[in-house]
Amino acid sequence: MLYTRLLPYASLFAVAANAQATSDLILGGGSTSTTSSSASTSGSSSGSSSGSSSTVPTSGLSEPATPTGSYISYSSTITIEFTTSSSAITTSAILSTITSGSTTETTTLGSTTIFGYSTEETTSNVTSSTTAPTTSQLLLSGSFSATSTVTLNSTSSTSTQPAPSATCNNYPQFCTRKYGNITEVSAHNSPFIKSGNAAANQDLSVTAQLNDGIRLLQGQVHFNGSVPHFCHTSCDVLDAGPITEYLGLVYNWVSSHPFDVVTILIGNGDYKPVEQFVPFLQQTGLVKFAYTPPKIPMGIDDWPTLSQFILTGKRVLFFMDYQANQTSVPWIMDEFSQMWETPFDPTDRSFPCTVQRPPNLSPQDAKNRMYLMNHNLNYDINILGNSLLVPNFPLLNITNNITGYGSLGSSTQNCENMWGFPPKFLNVDYYNVGNGSVFEVAAMYNNVTYNRTCCGLPTSGSMKLETAGRSATFGLVLVVLSWMFL
Structure with a gap:
């Protein structure tokens, strides 16, 4: 024992x-x-x-x-608002490509929109408010869309898929x-x-x-x-x-x-x-x-x-x-x-x-x-x-x-x-x-x-x-x- x-x-x-x-x-x-x-x-x-x-x-x-x-404890919620004074400079799609064997699937996750110039970050709560300037930032918008499947060594695409095949954290x-x-x-x-x-x-x-x-x-x-x-x-x-x-x-x-x-x-x-x-x-x-x-x-x-x-x-x-x-x-x-x-x-x-x-x-x-x-x-x-x-x-x-x-x-x-x-x-x-x-x-x-x-x-x-x-x-x-x- x-x-x-x-x-x-x-x-x-x-x-x-x-x-x-x-x-x-x-x-x-x-x-x-x-x-x-x-x-x-x-x-x-x-x-x-x-x-x-x-x-x-x-x-x-x-x-x-x-x-x-x-x-740290908070008696009230502090909100942070982001605003930008510029207009969109460029927009492009975000794509996910997954290859399995002879097939490649491409999923459009959304689109990116780049805004220039300055961005302001405003923090406020019940009793106070502060504003601090920040640098330009990348803002993205969009939603999931169809997935296209392309077979390697082929000249044409097959029909689109109803759901995206991209994985997020596996x-x-x-x-x-x-x-x-x-x-x-x-x-x-x-x-x-x-x-x-x-x-x-x-x-x-x-x-x-x-x-x-x-x-x-x-x-x-x-x-x-x-x-x-x-x-x-x-x-x-x-x-x-x-x-x-x-x-x-x-x-x-x-x-x-x-x-x-x-x-x-x-x-x-x-x-x-x-x-x-x-x-x-x-x-x-x-x-x-x-x-x-x-x-x-x-x-x-x-x-x-x-x-x-x-x-x-x-x-x-x-x-x-x-x-x-x-x-x-x-x-x-x-x-x-x-x-x-x-x-x-x-x-x-x-x-x-x-x-x-x-x-x-x-x-x-x-x-x-x-x-x-x-x-x-x-x-x-x-x-x-x-x-x-x-x-x-x-x-x-x-x-x-x-x-x-x-x-x-x-x-x-x-x-x-x-x-x-x-x-x-x-x-x-x-x-x-x-x-x-x-x-x-x-x-x-x-x-x-x-x-x-x-x-x-x-x-x-x-x-x-x-x-x-x-x-x-x-x-x-x-x-x-x-x-x-x-």
């Missing part, structure tokens, strides 16, 4: 032992270590800049389970469905894929993640000096590099996938003012795709359809957990006034679907917002005064499964039963474990069929660490048993 209870823990120790040859364990775990109750700077240090994985001794380290900070049904009414898979700590580092949360590159169907990319940011890096708890534990490198890859993918809508959730680990992120995000090129909502905050039914995002070209949604300021930077949306989360970095396999952040949210308000379900199971291990929160590798196949106690499917059903609608995002570790099971769960609650191939080849994380765990488990069990009976 004692051996059975210790075996999963020994596997986790094996992970850490494989990641570092010395006696120091690599810290694993959640997406943040900041526990300040206000918007002040966290006490964790960013550390020195490093492009490779780094390790720290565990002695005396403690990783708090839940981050906190200031939460499903044609999503094109006319509102953003808030689609359940999608989120890569918890998407950038953290360092080989041999137990603090990693994913196996595959961000490009592979997007190719496989991940549509929310979430990661914690700490400033390494004056430059924001994706760092896990601190940059001494896992430094995935400057955010510009990772988001540059996202830009490349978004640019080459014009019919996909991607969400990016920035964890502001140091509680920096949102304005400090802007120049770095501008460097990535993603800002030209950034969506600005017409009002603040947005309720679950206020969001556009995916086709509306696509037609306007504003296909990237930025959220920030703490320190967002939509009157200053309107395209970086405050997460918790528009989306709530279930318990963070859960260690409870029952995965209660309760509101943890923002605190004290009324059930009525919760039902008017999207929500993110944290379904990334962790071990909370305390050894010799060290507190470690690490992904639960031995149970990954069950955690990411469709059915069974502690499975993603079971938790999603529990949430739907409790709130009347499924989560917007399913936030998981090592989404590829289960060979697409996480996407199958999302498809079930979207009433569509998942028939894609998953997943890309692993570059780090669970697959390699799992092997290390199997090879070293026996020896480490003996070590742990010896320590237990000292």
Whole structure:
């Protein structure tokens, strides 16, 4: 019985032992270590800049389970009106072309209308009104129209089809469905894929993640000096590099996938003012795709359809957990006034679907917002005064499964039963474990069929660490048993 209870823990120790040859364990775990109750700077240090994985001794380290900070609430809705003083310069069609074998199908999604000169963005609420000039913008209008089919090596076209064949986020049904009414898979700590580092949360590159169907990319940011890096708890534990490198890859993918809508959730680990992120995000090129909502905050039914995002070209949604300021930077949306989360970095396999952040949210308000379900199971291990929160590798196949106690499917059903609608995002570790099971769960609650191939080849994380765990488990069990009976 004692051996059975210790075996999963020994596997986790094996992970850490494989990641570092010395006696120091690599810290694993959640997406943040900041526990300040206000918007002040966290006490964790960013550390020195490093492009490779780094390790720290565990002695005396403690990783708090839940981050906190200031939460924004609105007594009234702020509306943002867009007006332009110019006339149309040019109009052109938006086409989707899909080739299968010897047949090419072309769908007209709508038309683009380019307006020049200046645009004014007016923000107003009950008590005040501000006006700020912006640059020229691209406005698109139109609707779905017929699909034409052309056979290769043929000189004539066949008859038109009654419905478009274009897919939006991999499903044609999503094109006319509102953003808030689609359940999608989120890569918890998407950038953290360092080989041999137990603090990693994913196996595959961000490009592979997007190719496989991940549509929310979430990661914690700490400033390494004056430059924001994706760092896990601190940059001494896992430094995935400057955010510009990772988001540059996202830009490349978004640019080459014009019919996909991607969400990016920035964890502001140091509680920096949102304005400090802007120049770095501008460097990535993603800002030209950034969506600005017409009002603040947005309720679950206020969001556009995916086709509306696509037609306007504003296909990237930025959220920030703490320190967002939509009157200053309107395209970086405050997460918790528009989306709530279930318990963070859960260690409870029952995965209660309760509101943890923002605190004290009324059930009525919760039902008017999207929500993110944290379904990334962790071990909370305390050894010799060290507190470690690490992904639960031995149970990954069950955690990411469709059915069974502690499975993603079971938790999603529990949430739907409790709130009347499924989560917007399913936030998981090592989404590829289960060979697409996480996407199958999302498809079930979207009433569509998942028939894609998953997943890309692993570059780090669970697959390699799992092997290390199997090879070293026996020896480490003996070590742990010896320590237990000292």
